[in-house]
Amino acid sequence: xxxxxxxxxxxxxxxxxxxxxxxxxxxxxxxxxxxxxxxxxxxxxxxxxxxxxxxxxxxxxxxxxxxxxxxxxxxxxxxxxxxxxxxxxxxxxxxxxxxxxxxxxxxxxxxxxxxxxxxxxxxxxxxxxxxxxxxxxxxxxxxxxxxxxxxxxxxxxxxxxxxxxxxxxxxxxxxxxxxxxxxxxxxxxxxxxxxxxxxxxxxxxxxxxxxxxxxxxxxxxxxxxxxxxxxxxxxxxxxxxxxxxxxxxxxxxxxxxxxxxxxxxxxxxxxxxxxxxxxxxxxxxxxxxxx
Numbered sequence: 001x002x003x004x005x006x007x008x009x010x011x012x013x014x015x016x017x018x019x020x021x022x023x024x025x026x027x028x029x030x031x032x033x034x035x036x037x038x039x040x041x042x043x044x045x046x047x048x049x050x051x052x053x054x055x056x057x058x059x060x061x062x063x064x065x066x067x068x069x070x071x072x073x074x075x076x077x078x079x080x081x082x083x084x085x086x087x088x089x090x091x092x093x094x095x096x097x098x099x100x101x102x103x104x105x106x107x108x109x110x111x112x113x114x115x116x117x118x119x120x121x122x123x124x125x126x127x128x129x130x131x132x133x134x135x136x137x138x139x140x141x142x143x144x145x146x147x148x149x150x151x152x153x154x155x156x157x158x159x160x161x162x163x164x165x166x167x168x169x170x171x172x173x174x175x176x177x178x179x180x181x182x183x184x185x186x187x188x189x190x191x192x193x194x195x196x197x198x199x200x201x202x203x204x205x206x207x208x209x210x211x212x213x214x215x216x217x218x219x220x221x222x223x224x225x226x227x228x229x230x231x232x233x234x235x236x237x238x239x240x241x242x243x244x245x246x247x248x249x250x251x252x253x254x255x256x257x258x259x260x261x262x263x264x265x266x267x268x269x270x271x272x273x274x275x276x277x278x279x280x281x282x283x284x285x286x287x288x289x290x291x
Contacts, residue, residue: 001080003261004095004289005277006068007268008086008247009061009188012054016269017067018047020074020291027291030070030101037105038062057119057189061087061112062105068268069094069101074291075267081228081256083221085273086152086193086247087111089239095267096216098235103211110207114200115243119190121199123165126151126188127172130158131181137161140175151193152247155279160186162194197243205240219259226251228259253280265289 084092146167152160172183219228277286
């Protein structure tokens with residue numbers, strides 16, 4: 001069975017999507033449709049903008065969604081199963097024919113705006129903790145004073161934590177003392193997948209409740225549960241919960257393999273998930289999708 005996976009924030013780069021735009025009339029039409037929905041020229045930012053411009057949440061999220069989704073549509077894929085890392089779940093849902101390209105983009109816009117507003121409530125960020133076991137990190141976060149939580153379970157040796165900046169900086173020092181090989185404060189706009197994102201849930205819920213979700217053509221393995229779902233109501237609930245819940249990525253990949261995935265194809269700007277998936281299980285085939 002073939003699984004298609006879609007990346008989230010961090011996979012953007014200057015020039016992303018330009019080759020795709022030039023190589024396909026269908027892609028060109030979809031990029032131009034995205035411009036009209038967004039109300040600004042995202043193509044110009046993606047193709048010729050700076051790294052700094054692409055880092056803004058209200059640009060990053062639509063840019064990655066647009067690139068991944070248009071690529072999957074041009075590849076004309078027929079997946080057996082899909083999953084997306086954080087933001088990537090929206091592209092996965094389009095690939096599984098649960099939502100339309102247009103509706104997915106409108107939801108991503110609302111999500112990005114709501115998350116940006118939530119980020120302004122306090123000084124917060126995220127950090128990657130490398131080479132320390134999951135249990136030690138979870139126990140530390142449970143006992144820490146202030147907000148710091150596991151946000152991304154990328155692999156068993158790479159966990160991203162999220163929270164208030166001062167609490168997080170202290171956590172990095174103390175987790176290093178507990179044996180972490182490396183801690184890296186990430187260049188992100190705020191504490192995604194943490195309680196700090198709570199104010200964003202209401203906005204996203206309203207937008208999701210006003211969007212048509214169809215039964216997908218294949219199971220989508222969602223971040224919140226790491227389990228497959230084909231129930232539109234459950235899918236919608238998990239998309240909202242995902243804002244404050246951790247991304248269970250390695251658990252998702254392990255479950256997909258258990259359910260018969262033999263090959264993983266990453267559809268997105270870079271090959272971030274391909275590298276992670278190989279770390280999770282070196283015996284499975286994991287490649288980057290191309291058009």
